[in-house]
Amino acid sequence: MAMNHARTLKTTITGKKAIGLVFQRTFAAGGGKAKKGSKGGAAGDAPKASILSKEVKSTTVVGANILKEGADPKILADSEYPDWLGHLLDKRPPLSELRRKNIETLPYEDLKRFVKLDNRARIKENNSVKAKN
Structure with missing residues (x-):
């Protein structure tokens, strides 16, 4: 159905009018107002406050749990980790x-x-x- 409308526009509109129609920006119905709970819009662009406390963020590796059940692993003391782990970020010569x-x-x-x-x-x-x- 859209192709039929495009064909009629193509045959009836020529020249500068066609260029204006091709580059014309259109918006969704509703006057451009963002509805509460809708996708996109200016209201959804603001960063959301984290519901995790600073204490939880500093004691656990948030988001490291890949299993459906279970919890995020706790951050251990540096002495609990192997020595080679600290050298992974060392700069190597080019x-x-x-x-x-x-x-x-x-x-x-x-x-x-x-x-x-x-x-x-x-x-x-x-x-x-x-x-x-």
Whole structure:
């Protein structure tokens, strides 16, 4: 049914009028007023106050529970976690910094990272050369 209306508009309206109709913005019925409980609108854009207290937020990992039943896990003391967990966020040197260092004096982890990043860089370079040809 919409196609029939579009065809009649297409045949009867030409030129500048058609451009105006194509780019005309329309709104839903109701005068643009947002109803209470409706989707969208300015009333729903405001951030909602959290119903969780600060004490609960500071003692539990909110949203970490993936099961239907159960509770969010509690935050433990730092001594309860393994040592390697604290090192996950440590910054590792980029390839350019590793290339400047002497390869023979690098620790094993940095040497392994250098080999991996160097191989990745060579593969990218070879792929870009092949793509140009």
